[in-house]
Amino acid sequence: MEDQRQWPLFEVFIRARGGLDHKHVGSLHAADPSMALDHARDLYTRRQEGVSIWVVPSKAIIASDPAETDSLFEPARDKIYRHPTFYVIPDEVKTL
Amino acid sequence: MYTQGLDGQPAEAAVVDESALEQRFLARVDAEEKIEPKDWMPARYRNTLIRQISQHAHSEIVGMLPEGNWITRAPTLKRKAILIAKVQDEGGHGAYLYSAAETLGVSRDQLIEQLLSGKAKYSSIFNYPTPTWADVGAIGWLVDGAAIMNQIPLCRCSYGPYARAMVRVCREESFHQRQGYDLMLQLARGTPDQKRMAQEALNRWWWPALMMFGPSDANSTHTGDSQRWKIKRFSNDELRQKFVDFTVPQAKFLDLTVPDPQLHWDESKQQYSFGPIDWSEFDQVLKGNGPCNTERLAARRNAHAAGAWVREAASAYAAKRRPSAAGVAA
Ligand SMILES: [Fe+2]
Ligand SMILES: [Fe+2]
Numbered sequence: 001m002e003d004q005r006q007w008p009l010f011e012v013f014i015r016a017r018g019g020l021d022h023k024h025v026g027s028l029h030a031a032d033p034s035m036a037l038d039h040a041r042d043l044y045t046r047r048q049e050g051v052s053i054w055v056v057p058s059k060a061i062i063a064s065d066p067a068e069t070d071s072l073f074e075p076a077r078d079k080i081y082r083h084p085t086f087y088v089i090p091d092e093v094k095t096l
Numbered sequence: 097m098y099t100q101g102l103d104g105q106p107a108e109a110a111v112v113d114e115s116a117l118e119q120r121f122l123a124r125v126d127a128e129e130k131i132e133p134k135d136w137m138p139a140r141y142r143n144t145l146i147r148q149i150s151q152h153a154h155s156e157i158v159g160m161l162p163e164g165n166w167i168t169r170a171p172t173l174k175r176k177a178i179l180i181a182k183v184q185d186e187g188g189h190g191a192y193l194y195s196a197a198e199t200l201g202v203s204r205d206q207l208i209e210q211l212l213s214g215k216a217k218y219s220s221i222f223n224y225p226t227p228t229w230a231d232v233g234a235i236g237w238l239v240d241g242a243a244i245m246n247q248i249p250l251c252r253c254s255y256g257p258y259a260r261a262m263v264r265v266c267r268e269e270s271f272h273q274r275q276g277y278d279l280m281l282q283l284a285r286g287t288p289d290q291k292r293m294a295q296e297a298l299n300r301w302w303w304p305a306l307m308m309f310g311p312s313d314a315n316s317t318h319t320g321d322s323q324r325w326k327i328k329r330f331s332n333d334e335l336r337q338k339f340v341d342f343t344v345p346q347a348k349f350l351d352l353t354v355p356d357p358q359l360h361w362d363e364s365k366q367q368y369s370f371g372p373i374d375w376s377e378f379d380q381v382l383k384g385n386g387p388c389n390t391e392r393l394a395a396r397r398n399a400h401a402a403g404a405w406v407r408e409a410a411s412a413y414a415a416k417r418r419p420s421a422a423g424v425a426a
Contacts, residue, residue, distance in 0.1 A: 006203060006204065006205050007407075007411070007414075009195075009198070025264075026192060026260075028191060028195065031410035031413065031414040032410075032413070032414035032418075035414075043192075046181075046185070047268075063134065066134050
């Protein structure tokens with residue numbers, strides 16, 4: 001039988017209050033998804049830090065490569081016309 | 097993302113221009129940028145972090161034992177609930193820190209194995225016994241107090257996962273210290289016997305707490321690189337001094353005596369001057385000859401062995417329920 005001794009890793013996301021996004025808070029090991037939820041509750045919500053929990057197998061996350069940071073994000077740097085502050089509107093013009 | 101290293105870390109040797117990478121790494125550290133798991137980092141930085149974070153994690157786990165000793169005998173239901181919550185937090189701290197260490201490419205099983213085999217170190221403070229209920233108060237006040245002093249600067253450490261774990265830990269530590277002081281306050285204001293118990297606990301924990309900051313700067317081996325890499329922000333002696341300056345007035349308020357005849361306020365330096373630390377004791381405990389080294393490790397091994405059937409059952413259950421299980425296990 002294959003060695004399943006090391007339980008898989010899960011990433012934990014918590015919604016702090018109704019209306020907010022789930023936010024990554026950390027990771028944990030668990031044998032299966034329901035145990036991951038139980039552990040996440042015990043580990044990350046002992047002081048009412050959340051109203052909802054997501055657990056995601058860490059393997060399922062596809063991350064960008066830090067070596068490609070420049071090629072991914074640099075092109076947005078000089079496109080300042082995408083921001084409202086780029087446009088100077090005369091003071092006389094209201095509610096714009 | 098947080099699991100980097102376990103499944104295909106680029107071989108260090110394959111890197112073309114390591115010195116250029118190192119320059120860039122140092123520049124980022126200087127600029128107070130966080131280093132993240134998938135970023136390039138020098139092997140020595142990685143190894144230093146693995147050692148430090150895993151020792152820290154082990155300390156949290158072993159640190160549950162001295163206080164856990166009193167859970168069943170806490171004097172009131174309120175104190176028992178508080179102590180259970182505190183000890184549970186320490187288990188959580190261990191879990192956050194193991195996760196942070198794992199991002200550097202070491203597995204949880206390896207880390208546990210290093211602790212149980214006696215290869216890994218943990219904080220020497222947890223090799224001292226807790227003979228009375230007052231020790232629980234002294235630990236919260238002094239040991240968690242010293243830990244906070246060490247941990248707050250780590251929230252700004254250059255390695256992202258460690259810094260984030262420490263933010264979470266520090267948020268919880270303040271409760272630990274305050275419940276300990278509250279316990280001491282109640283004893284110190286209690287019967288003469290209770291007050292004597294509090295004094296004796298302070299006598300037992302004062303010097304070991306000062307030793308928690310590690311060797312004096314003159315004899316500290318790891319400090320140079322760690323400060324360069326912004327893992328460590330203050331020296332051992334700086335933190336120890338700060339701890340003494342914070343704690344002595346708290347002892348005065350309890351009307352307890354710090355067990356150091358040389359302790360006095362130094363007007364010129366505007367800080368407390370304290371007597372020499374017995375480093376031979378520190379060395380002995382570090383070498384495994386402290387009062388409880390054997391007991392602590394035995395307790396961890398026992399817990400690990402006794403829990404094996406639970407872990408195996410959970411694994412077996414998970415394997416049975418896994419939808420895409422590749423047919424019959426070979
Ligand atoms: Fe802790
Ligand atoms: Fe603590």
